[in-house]
Amino acid sequence: MAGFLLRRLVNYVVLALVATFLAFTLASVTFDPIGVLEQRKPPPPAATIEAKRKDLHLDQPIPQRFVTWMSGVVRGDFGHTITERPITDELGRRVGVSLRLFLLGITLGIGFGVLLGVVSAIRQYKFSDYFATLFSFVLLSTPVFVLGNLLKIGAQDINDAVGTNVLLFVGETTPNFQGTWFEHLWDRLQHLIVPTLTIALGQIAYYSRYQRSSMLDVLGSDFLRTAQAKGLTRRQALFKHGLRTALIPMATLFAFGFGLLVVGGTFTERIFNWFGMGHWLIEGISTQDTNVTATVTLFVAVCVLFSGWLADVLYAALDPRIRVN
Amino acid sequence: MTSSEILFDSPADPVVEGPVLQVEDLQVSFPSEAGRVHAVRGLSYEVSPGEVLGIVGESGSGKSVSSLAVMGLLPPSARISGSIKFQGRELIGRSDAELSKIRGRRISMVFQDPLSALTPVYTVGDQIAEAILVHRKGSVSKAAAAKRAAELLDLVGIPNAAERAKAFPHEFSGGMRQRAVIAMAIANDPDLIIADEPTTALDVTVQAQVLQLLETAQEVTGAGIVIITHDLGVVAGFADRLMVMYAGRAVETGKVDDIYSQPRMPYTLGLLGSIPRLDVGEKQALVPITGQPPSLTDLPPGCPFAPRCPMVVDACHTAEPPLINVDGSAEHHAACIRTGEIAATDTEGAEAAAEIFGAEVVEAAEIAKVPREERRVVLGLDALVKEYPVNKGVVFKRRVGTVHAVDGITFDIREGETLGLVGESGCGKTTTLMEILGLEKPMGGEISVLGTNVSELDAKRRKAIRRDMSVVFQDPMASLDPRLTIHDVIAEPMQVHGYGKDEINRRVPELMRLVGLRPEQLSRYPGEFSGGQRQRIGIARALALEPKLVVLDEPVSALDVSIQAGVINLLEELKSSLGLAYLFVAHDLSVVRHIADRVAVMYLGKIVEIGDVDSVFEAPRHPYTQALLSAIPIPDPAKERQRERILLTGDLPSPANPPSGCRFRTRCFLHASLPPEKQRTCIELEPPREVQALDHEAACHFAQIRQVL
Secondary structure, three states: OHHHHHHHHHHHHHHHHHHHHHHHHHHHHHOOHHHHHHOOOOOOOHHHHHHHHHHOOOOOOHHHHHHHHHHHHHOOOOOEOOOOOEHHHHHHHHHHHHHHHHHHHHHHHHHHHHHHHHHHHHOOOOHHHHHHHHHHHHHHOOOHHHHHHHHHHHHHHHHHHHOOOOOOOOOOOOOOOOOOHHHHHHHHHHHHHHHHHHHHHHHHHHHHHHHHHHHHHHHOOHHHHHHHHHOOOHHHHHHHHHHHHHHOOHHHHHHHHHHHHHHHHHHHHHHOOOOOHHHHHHHHHHOOOHHHHHHHHHHHHHHHHHHHHHHHHHHHHHOHHHOOO | OOHHHHHOOOOOOOOOOOOOEEEEEEEEEEOOOOOOEEEEEEEEEEEOOOOEEEEEOOOOOOHHHHHHHHHOOOOOOOEEEEEEEEOOEEOOOOOHHHHHHHEOOOEEEEOOOOOOOOOOOOOHHHHHHHHHHOOOOOOOOHHHHHHHHHHHHHHOOOOOHHHHOOOOHHHOOHHHHHHHHHHHHHOOOOOEEEEEOOOOOOOHHHHHHHHHHHHHHHHHHOOEEEEEEOOHHHHHOOOOEEEEEEOOEEEEEEEHHHHHHOOOOHHHHHHHHOOOOOOOOOOOOOOOOOOOOOOOOOOOOOOOOHHHOOOOOHHHHOOOOOOEEEOOEEEEEEOOOOHHHHHHOOOOHHHHHHHHHOOOOOOOOOHHHOOHHHOOEEEEEEEEEEEEEEEEOOOOOEEEEEEEEEEEEEEEEEOOOEEEEEOOOOOOHHHHHHHHHHOOOOOEEEEEEOOEEHHHOOHHHHHHHHOOEEEEOOOOOOOOOOOOOHHHHHHHHHHHOOOOHHHHHHHHHHHHHHOOOOHHHHHOOHHHOOHHHHHHHHHHHHHOOOOOEEEEEOOOOOOOHHHHHHHHHHHHHHHHHHOOEEEEEEOOHHHHHHHOOEEEEEEOOEEEEEEEHHHHHHOOOOHHHHHHHHHOOOOOHHHHHHOOOOOOOOOOOOOOOOOOOOOOHHHOHHHHHOOHHHHHHHHHOOOOOEEEEOOEEEOOOOOOOOOOO
16 A cells, blocks of 8 residues: 555656646746836846846756756745746745645535535435535635635624624735734734635535435445444444544545645635735746746646545545555 | 443343334335335234245335335434334334434445445444444443454455455455445344345355355344345245335235235235246246336325236225235235135135236247247357556556456357356456457357358458347346337347338337337337337337347346336247247346257356256256256245255356366365365366267366256
8 A cells, every 4th residue: 555655656746847847848938037027117227138038047948947946946945936036035935824724624624614514414304404515505606716705794783793804805914013923923813714614615515415416425334323223323323433434535526626726726816815825836936937827737737636635545544445456 | 341241231121021123103205206215014923033935026115215224324314103113112213323323233224336335435344343433432442343344244254354344345246245235234233134135246156155254243142134125035044034014014924934925915826926936937927017006195095006906896996905814824914805716716826827917938930839949040259369458557558468258168058048148347357248249250169150160251241241130138227228219229229230111110100019018119219118118119129130149148137027027928829929049147046947959058158067058957967067956046935945056156257367276176076075186186187078978068077967946
């Protein structure tokens, strides 16, 4: 099993490389940073433009540029942004910002999504089931930017009602905040709540639908009846025997769901002014910055593939039937 | 507390005198779109300590529902009334939490399908241990429960129990899983065990093992047992009393011997008469019970069996007959107003059934009167081989072994003849069939159809030859496209072979009549038909191209006994009137005995015995055939109790790694009894197929006749 997972990991490294190469090539072909420079008024001197071209390695063929960039990446150097700032310095902070938001969002999403799905399945065709269904469909059909803005309004209402700003929804922290580490933590938490909710609500809606149907499959199964015949109460049988089995088909969904969330989180970051990876991608594209675009793509690729790998691990952990060889 | 105390503890409450289980006027109904389904309508019975009660009936007769009601495992939508007293305590109306203290502790249950009865994600040992722990939290440690689980597995006959307890359900065969479920059921020394069709999904050899095990379980626990089945053979030797159910009620109850020898209700008679008998040599008339069980949503007044009853009179429609004493015995009851007349007939049992239901022996075909050697060979297999590679690795596959699914089998089928191909699951029956139906060049050996060697066929001739050969599959639910009308289903083979539209429209209704269905139903969809009717449609489709050979893959094993009889009769009639030859694959040897002229017994890809059906069944030479035959229950309590069972140990070895020499030697009782030098012959030499008698060959070094019926 360990060997299998290791082989998978090696495959994934190759895939991540291919994905990044494609993004890099596409960005290099379409972006025209020199053109932007030339259109400045007044136009910069030719020597400056030439120096910029050299600096961005635009005089080299694209594969060579990629190799140059990649060999830096391997050494931990992601190159410069178009404005001459080292990417590596900013990368860590931005990854931290994004992961903080996404990991919390998806953890809550999975946790409550599974719970809602299970409750919905057990109480099929009862009020709570209909309510959960309605809740999910409303959320699933609401675009993230609408939901985010609605939550902002709601948060403002709460703040007004309380009389002080409890929920903060601009940025990931108050600029120039001074205080003890605990106050820092509290400040970040205040900023975290609304954006996390924006992500988690959609995730809850999504996972609860799948969990409901996979739980319904298990509800009629013979082994659940056997468990009850042994003397487990219905509730015990459902949670110990039913839920575990119903989670198996969800493993893939959890893992790749995370990969896709990283891509989709762009909106949330924009709405709440979080300077995370999604935010950066949009910035990179608008400033015609190949290195930033390639870096974010690499990050997304790593997330997606790591998630896939995690799915394999989850599968193996949940289902003994595939735990062979 | 030591582990033996766990199993054989003295009950905390004093043993209550009287019956363990007392069901009084039980009514169960479910909501459905068509109205309330009254699945159980006033059922009363009781089980004494140590007694075995058999409950028999067709699917939908309410036998499983009534047992689930006892367990408190019915869905919440079920409405239950009446009384279920367990050791004097009323169970109806108790909460799930209260019932769960009794379930698995005092009453336990063994379910029908062992493949799905265990949770796939926990080890077998853990699941058995859980049954102990859930009732003895605090008093038994986890380690003690795990140890106990291994002991229980050993008790139910799982070799290497301590090791195997750590295996997951998918690593167990069906028979082993059923053993594990039984281990779970006896883990807490229950007072009542309910076994719901415990052997239905299993091979006959495993069925015999499981029945034996249930008997052992009863001896160990002293529990009362309720065994539910649709097969009267299964309970004949095991049950003390019998209750026959129909349409949610008991229609006949009594001592097992009384019911088998003097059935007093036409339905029981029909059930008895519909079972092909393994121990009857001459052609027997099988009683088909026509029609279907009534819908339980809106029963008309009168006897619910009346629409299907051959003895029906006007009075039957006025009121539902109550159970009354028959034959002056207080123990034998039947619900029929004409039971006195049944008692007055001269014949008894199956014979009486044949007489009352008007069943007749099907005449043999004209062609069957011609000596076998003079008839044309319809299908010939010569040393047919089919192997599958065993691959390992996910990215780079490499071959690590070979499954010898079919390993050199030879037989032929002549015009107007039925060859029964029998053996346990995994022996290669289905592979053989698929090879024959594929009409491709085999990996080894030869297949010839009507004298043409299939490896020499080109695409066009292969298609032409397909007309002479057709197939009927096992599962009538899955083998018909639910989106085609019956007309289209039957017409399809003819369209493929380019029949004209007029011809098709003429032949389809003709085929419907031929299989005993009404042509008016042609525009309906398969979903509107019952299992037996669908199988008839499958047969009509198989006959569309007027084949010479029909391959039947377990055609009746998915059907209820009463329906099964009708389909078997139909197959016999068709064979006789159309001069067909059948290759009949089955695991039920009684059916084979009834319908086949010759039989071939397969074990691990080889034919171990082949020959005339009477010769093979009456004087079996190969130990495997003897074991198979002895495993089949006979619906005759007296005979059944006297029979000595040859129990095969374990399961079929893996065909990827068959034993050297004689493949059967690892499970062979004869081999085990031989002196070492003779055993060496079995280990080193593969036994050749040798002629034992006229049209009777067997492959055993030490073949000897052993009567097992």
